[in-house]
Amino acid sequence: MSLEIPDGLGDLLRDFTVAVLRDRPGDLYDFAVDYFTKIREKRKPKTIPMYVIVDEEDVGEPDKEIFKPKLQKNNRYARRQSVSAERYNPEEDDDDEKVIHPKTDEQRARLSDAICGILLFRCLEPEQMQDVLDAMFEKEVHPGEYVIKQGDDGDNFYVIDSGIYDVLVTTGGNEKKIHRFDNSGSFGELALLYNMPRSASIVAVSDGTLWAMDRNSFRRIVLRSAFKKRKMYEELLENVTILKSLEPYERMNLADALVTRTYNDEVIIQQGEEADGMFFIESGMIRVSIQKPDGEEEEVGRHSTGKYFGELALIENKPRSASVNAIGKVKVAFLERGSFERLLGPCVDIMKRNSEVYKQYINPNDSVNYSH
Known part of the structure; x- marks a missing residue:
């Protein structure tokens, strides 16, 4: 059989x-x-919640989920209960039309201050941050005004410039306050990803000012940019021999942890300093040098796109043994120490076995060997 x-x-x-x-x-x-x-x-199919991102001092962890209420079947605002959750697909989005809301210099400065600590924007590059500044518009609110109503369709993502706001959830006919924003924070992002109603209400307690971004701009700038960056990083990491032992989902997690940094004729790593992470070269050329005991500096190598450096100091928990300088404009993907230890466990043993080779200044296939 x-x-x-x-x-x-x-x-x-x-x-x-x-x-x-x-x-x-x-x-x-x-x-x-x-x-x-x-x-x-x-x-299992799940109701799409609304999450609220608040300041780290409020929640202890930057990505803490404040609440996950269930939508009520009899909610009078639920106009789209029959629509199933539809996740946004960046690959199918070909809308490149930018939305620009004119602002004074004073408004632009206030908006820059308001968004500088928003988690969703931390992975964006400078030109994308400019798109964020252009796309957001100012909205004044007054006490008792509902910015978001539970059951309504998602239209905007909001960043708080000033004011106090309560987060309210209605269950069984009873409205309950579950959180309060005090002059900082953001809300409304996940409702823009799905064809589902809002799952909570946001009401102003005081006079205040919000910065809002419409659904299409949010998806184009934040989601599509994040998707493209992940794909770019995945392609970069696939060409690093030492990472071949990683499973695809592990490389994906690694790609999500990388942060772009740009240098222009400046020091990337200084010999003798403590190691805070490792680097993958996205574009440009770097110069590696060591300072000899007699104080003379010796150039020991130059490297470009696809190489990585900085891992040995993390593995051995020692100061940097060489300096790395950008030659012209250099873009790197930076992986901080905590993510390195958490995500590169399968590769660390291989890196350790190669450490003696690094110290002898023999250049392996992928690694910049002098700068760790």
């Missing part, structure tokens, strides 16, 4: 095996129960 292997079984067992080897659980059976329970929960 022949047995037919169900579709997806191979992938399922492979992912489970990778998780076991990565986490090394003490009790394999308990781990398996938890693992497959989580997989099952992820497959």
